[in-house]
Amino acid sequence: MKTKVGIIGAGPSGLLLSQILHLAGIDSVVLERKSRDYVLSRIRAGVLEQGLADMLRAAEVGKRMDAEGLVHEGVNLAFDGRLERLDLAGLTGGKTVMVYGQTEVTHDLYEARDAMGGTVIHEADDVTPHGLDTDRPYLTWTKGGEAFRVDCDFVAACDGFHGVGRQSIPKDRLVEHEKVYPFGWLGVLSRTRPVDHELIYANHERGFALCSMRSDVLSRYYVQVPLDTDIGQWSDDRFWEELKRRLPQEVAARLETGPSIEKSIAPLRSFVAEPLSYGRLFLAGDAGHIVPPTGAKGLNLAASDVHYLSRALIAHYHEGDESALRAYSEKALRRIWKAERFSWSMTMLLHRFPAEGSFGQRIQHAELDYLFGSKAAMTAMAENYVGLPY
Template structure:
């Protein structure tokens, strides 16, 4: 088999890249390790930056997003019972849209299937060959049958544990990592959201986040110990702890109910450099991870797709390699800014086990500065809605 671009990973970034390339007449094949049902069963965040919304529009996949997505003009930040609002639209002229990643992925699958896009599911033993040559190949197996694709380029959209990053020699790549000393315990419940915008809460007991998927489906998180397991937390214990961490006015309005999904996620910041080796390009979690505090995971993957899509279009349509040659530098320049914002916001809102009394005073002072200073609010709003590509 031969194609122009092999895309390893059938999550949202791989599908979005494939759909965008298809609309410019560039062929691709997507390889996914799991089934379509498994991919669509993953629960992920759904705060979309303006840039990602624009890419979905360009991909012809934004109709349902605009019809069902919830426009958020701002967010609430609290410390104890003190709460204030950051108005994104007033400060930047741009809101964000809350639209579940599962639904976005479903829209992209529908578009690829309608266009007759080639997606291989349940692939094993994916191996990248000759990425540092002009004739790269990808071999893999499906149902015990070994297959090979010859291609011009390979896009590694296969996540942190995928094969793409590991294909880059250790002598070439440098990895930067920060592991945070806590996790997030999250539940999904068929209850109305406690508020129509997200609430980020800093409390003496730790961080909490009140979010939603739609008007009848809520997503809540609390900071927890890395030693905790889901079995340590009954639904009742979770709701009681959440009420202790959010302002009393919100706790009184909180509607509780049985969880339909419960999980604990560790937090880390991670970046690998470079994001290109020969004709292999890393996108999304294959190259970088952010803590979820700033809602940047899916959005940083989208910015990678933007830069790679631009570079590949320039290569095929204008015969220039300038875009793909600049891909890693352009992508990393924006990624490190998103890493900084996610690290800063995480540091502001969480309680760390080694915080001194001085550290706590600085945290309170930083929150008060954010509450009272328009320039600080503008900087936060600009980062939250997404820096320009």
């Protein structure tokens, strides 16, 4: 088998890259270790920056998003019993975010690849890149006990933090930066009406909380918990009671509760690998970086990688220009570090850090108080939240 670009991973970044390349007349093969049903069962965040929403439309996969997604022109921060709104659209010249689940994005991309005859191979075990530092790289894998190979010009690793892509870069060529936070998010998905039409981030002495949604009838809520928390000790009733404690009274009073349909604990970390390329291998998405979910940048940051990488590949095939491929890592990392900074700052601002004591919490509240008294500070936060330009 031969193709131009071998893509490892059928998550949203791998599928989106394949879709964009297809529309540009560049063929690809996507290899995925899990089944399609498994990929579509993963529950992930769903706040899309303006740039990602525009990318999906340009890639001809935005129709359902525009019909069912929720456009948000603002976001709310709760602290000291106050509820303050950040006017995203007003502060950024009309830019907004779109609430549309990552699972739905993946579903739309699968449908588009099916309709266009895209090659996505699932349950591909032992995917291994070869010859990455040559001009003839290839990928091997097994399926059903049979060995396969695809020869390609380039390999795009969109296979997540634990994938083979980053592990294929020699250790002496890779620098990894990491910060692990001493807490996680206990999240609950429920078939209940959202408590507000926009997201609410809460800073409270008992810990951080977030009120978000997937649709008008499907809500997603989170509370900060220690990393060693036993999820079995958290009944639905306990979760709802704790969430209410961390919200302003007027918000808690209108919170609709119900049985959870999914409950999990997500650890928080910041991680960046440098560089994002080695020979003819390019990393995109979680393969190269992780952000804490506080700033809603995970999927969006993967999309910006796909933007830069797809444009570089198109320039190579259409114009014979390899300069963008050579510059991919440096260019993508500049935006990645800005998103890492924003996600880190939001995490530090809104979560409870017990070691910091009362002084740390008072500093957080002073920062939040300053934020909503300064148009410049609000504008800076709004610009980062809706997404910096590519």
